[in-house]
Amino acid sequence: MSKKITLGISSCLLGKSVRYDAKHKLDHCLKDAFGKSVKWISVCPEVECGLGVPREPMHLIGKPGSLRLVTRNSNIDHTDKMLKWSEKKLKELGKKNISGFIFKSNSPSCGLHKVFHKKGTGIFAMEVIKRFHALPVEDEENLRDEGVRKNFIEKISAFKPTS
Numbered sequence: 001m002s003k004k005i006t007l008g009i010s011s012c013l014l015g016k017s018v019r020y021d022a023k024h025k026l027d028h029c030l031k032d033a034f035g036k037s038v039k040w041i042s043v044c045p046e047v048e049c050g051l052g053v054p055r056e057p058m059h060l061i062g063k064p065g066s067l068r069l070v071t072r073n074s075n076i077d078h079t080d081k082m083l084k085w086s087e088k089k090l091k092e093l094g095k096k097n098i099s100g101f102i103f104k105s106n107s108p109s110c111g112l113h114k115v116f117h118k119k120g121t122g123i124f125a126m127e128v129i130k131r132f133h134a135l136p137v138e139d140e141e142n143l144r145d146e147g148v149r150k151n152f153i154e155k156i157s158a159f160k161p162t163s
Contacts, residue, residue, distance in 0.1 A: 004039050005156050006097055008128075010104035011044035013140055018044040022054040025104060027140045033149055041096055045109040045124035049085035051078065058108045060120050069108055069123045079123060082109060086127040093128075097161035100136040100152065101128055102143065112139045135159070 011018045015026035047053060056071040058078065069079045103110040103125050111122040121129070129137060136155035142148045 004037060005099045006039045006041060006161075007034065007156065008041045008043055008093060008098045008101035010102065010107065010110045010140075011042040011047070012104055013102065014040060014042055016042065016044065018047045018053055020046070020053075020055045020057045025140075029144055030102065030140055033143070033153075041093065041098060043089065043093075043124075045082060045086065045089070048089065049078070049082050060108045060115055060118070060122070064120045067120050067123065067126075082123045083127065086124050089124075090127060090131045094131070098132075098135070099159040099161055100138075100156035101132075103137065103139045105139040105141040110139075112137060113142075 009030075012023075012025040013027045013030055015024045017024045019025065046055065046058075056073055056076075058069055058071050060067045061070050062068050067079075068077055069082055070077050103112050103122070105111055105113070106115055107122050107125075108115060109122045109124045111120075112125050114120070115122055125137070128135065136152060136159055138148065138152045143152060
């Protein structure tokens with residue numbers, strides 16, 4: 001990657017203390033592999049949609065295609081709030097010409113694959129995929145694999161963003 005590429009990324013992976021437990025998940029592998037070659041667009045759906053830090057942990061309930069984002073103990077459903085915020089955020093991201101997105105695995109908002117070993121994709125990640133269906137996306141766990149990382153770099157390098 002010669003020219004800087006703009007990538008969206010889950011904020012906690014950059015070391016921002018935005019998680020439910022007020023901690024972060026700084027991923028040195030990502031910073032080492034991409035740091036100097038990309039411009040990061042940091043996104044924390046849960047904080048940006050109005051949920052505080054710290055906050056009650058959430059999980060996904062329901063079936064794929066109709067998942068709900070619900071707090072674990074008090075059973076408060078934040079799905080509609082997340083979807084409303086996501087709509088605005090996706091318009092904003094479209095204007096930033098991102099060439100890919102790196103999500104936090106297992107997150108109920110950002111998880112790409114089987115969130116906590118269950119079928120389903122996080123609410124925000126699903127919205128990103130729907131809106132930008134050709135956008136290269138991956139999570140930090142898969143990017144630890146050298147082959148996956150190389151493939152992702154090729155995809156984001158070749159991607160031509162459109163608003």
